[in-house]
Amino acid sequence: MIATDALMWITPRPDLVFVEGQGSWIVDQNGKRYLDFVQGWAVNSLGHSPAVIRDALAAQAGKLINPSPAFFNEPSVRLATLLTENSCFDRVFFTSSGAEANEGAIKLARKWGQKQRNGAYEIITLEDGFHGRSLATMSASGKPGWDTLFAPQVAGFPKARLNDLDSVASLIGPKTVAVMLEPVQGEAGVVPASIEFLRDLRQLTIDRGLLLIMDEVQTGMGRTGTLFAHEQADIQPDIMTLGKGIGGGVPLAALLAREEFCCFEAGDQGGTYNGNPLMTAVGVAVMETLLAPGFLAEVSAKASRLSEGLQTLSTEFNLPGERGSGLLRALLLPDDRGPGLVAAARALNPAGLLLNAPRPNLLRFMPALTVSDSEIEQMLGQLRGLLTAN
Numbered sequence: 001m002i003a004t005d006a007l008m009w010i011t012p013r014p015d016l017v018f019v020e021g022q023g024s025w026i027v028d029q030n031g032k033r034y035l036d037f038v039q040g041w042a043v044n045s046l047g048h049s050p051a052v053i054r055d056a057l058a059a060q061a062g063k064l065i066n067p068s069p070a071f072f073n074e075p076s077v078r079l080a081t082l083l084t085e086n087s088c089f090d091r092v093f094f095t096s097s098g099a100e101a102n103e104g105a106i107k108l109a110r111k112w113g114q115k116q117r118n119g120a121y122e123i124i125t126l127e128d129g130f131h132g133r134s135l136a137t138m139s140a141s142g143k144p145g146w147d148t149l150f151a152p153q154v155a156g157f158p159k160a161r162l163n164d165l166d167s168v169a170s171l172i173g174p175k176t177v178a179v180m181l182e183p184v185q186g187e188a189g190v191v192p193a194s195i196e197f198l199r200d201l202r203q204l205t206i207d208r209g210l211l212l213i214m215d216e217v218q219t220g221m222g223r224t225g226t227l228f229a230h231e232q233a234d235i236q237p238d239i240m241t242l243g244k245g246i247g248g249g250v251p252l253a254a255l256l257a258r259e260e261f262c263c264f265e266a267g268d269q270g271g272t273y274n275g276n277p278l279m280t281a282v283g284v285a286v287m288e289t290l291l292a293p294g295f296l297a298e299v300s301a302k303a304s305r306l307s308e309g310l311q312t313l314s315t316e317f318n319l320p321g322e323r324g325s326g327l328l329r330a331l332l333l334p335d336d337r338g339p340g341l342v343a344a345a346r347a348l349n350p351a352g353l354l355l356n357a358p359r360p361n362l363l364r365f366m367p368a369l370t371v372s373d374s375e376i377e378q379m380l381g382q383l384r385g386l387l388t389a390n
């Protein structure tokens with residue numbers, strides 16, 4: 001075993017050190033292979049070490065790694081252009097993590113409130129929502145227990161309930177500037193906002209002069225079968241954040257906004273690595289792959305297969321069902337078997353299976369968008385064996 005004590009302890013981790021990966025497969029220090037349906041928490045959108053990312057990194061590393069964020073660089077301009085050309089947004093600010101992108105969204109909304117809404121600063125967020133691990137984004141999150149962890153919280157994030165428009169409307173007051181939510185609550189257990197709720201919320205925020213901020217860090221970049229999940233509700237948010245899949249595994253995230261809300265003044269926003277060319281060059285490679293003809297249709301076809309397979313298992317084992325959007329799905333369990341199943345899946349031989357249980361009574365599936373039909377079948381077969389034995 002490799003000694004790991006030099007790393008700060010933050011969470012229990014299995015006694016494994018991963019050394020290589022390719023597509024949907026990852027290999028540990030003993031050479032054991034695992035079929036990966038976690039993919040770095042929905043991050044490796046094109047699977048492990050895809051050629052397009054390796055090539056983009058190598059080419060950019062040999063050309064220019066960092067001119068400083070005080071100057072423009074080619075890949076960041078190119079990626080921002082691809083994002084604005086393919087969304088309802090006009091401007092992009094790049095960060096290294098989803099939490100930072102959300103911090104930027106919160107700052108932009110507060111700045112707009114100062115300028116346009118008499119200093120309004122409250123952002124209504126949702127119970128069980130997840131927006132990151134910085135102090136402000138933890139305060140914006142609705143994860144149980146986080147209101148007292150690292151107290152005092154950052155003020156100004158009253159909590160409404162998902163799919164309950166009245167709970168949002170009743171919180172709106174003179175200090176309200178925005179509503180912020182995930183189109184599918186990932187960490188809460190893959191709970192989708194209904195199309196009707198998203199449409200009504202868009203209308204409500206327009207009627208009340210509030211910004212609508214979509215946290216698409218987990219749902220964006222093709223994960224749900226469209227480039228962005230909000231497209232499925234046919235709405236146009238004012239601000240959106242991206243992370244995870246946008247970098248295909250490298251630290252890259254983004255804050256996007258429509259022109260009329262871009263009100264930062266010099267010095268309001270920045271960051272050493274914002275728009276770093278090494279990372280944005282990877283973002284361009286990922287984005288061009290997603291935009292290739294047929295790619296997103298293929299994601300939807302894979303999602304249907306996964307969904308049908310999970311439904312079949314659910315019926316077979318008398319489970320409460322499955323849910324999700326695209327290749328972000330959950331299989332519901334009647335009890336808290338989740339963590340036990342995750343451990344048993346990892347321990348399978350000769351090939352292990354990586355799954356995740358964000359809540360103990362469900363399993364989450366977030367394979368590479370490039371996962372093959374046979375890999376989906378293999379995972380379902382492994383899962384059938386586990387459900388029989390556990």
Ligand SMILES: *Cc1c(COP(=O)(O)O)cnc(C)c1O
Binds near residue numbers: 097253
């Ligand atoms: C993962 C996630 C974040 C935080 O992103 P980091 O890169 O871990 O900071 C924010 N919002 C949502 C919806 C996420 O899933």
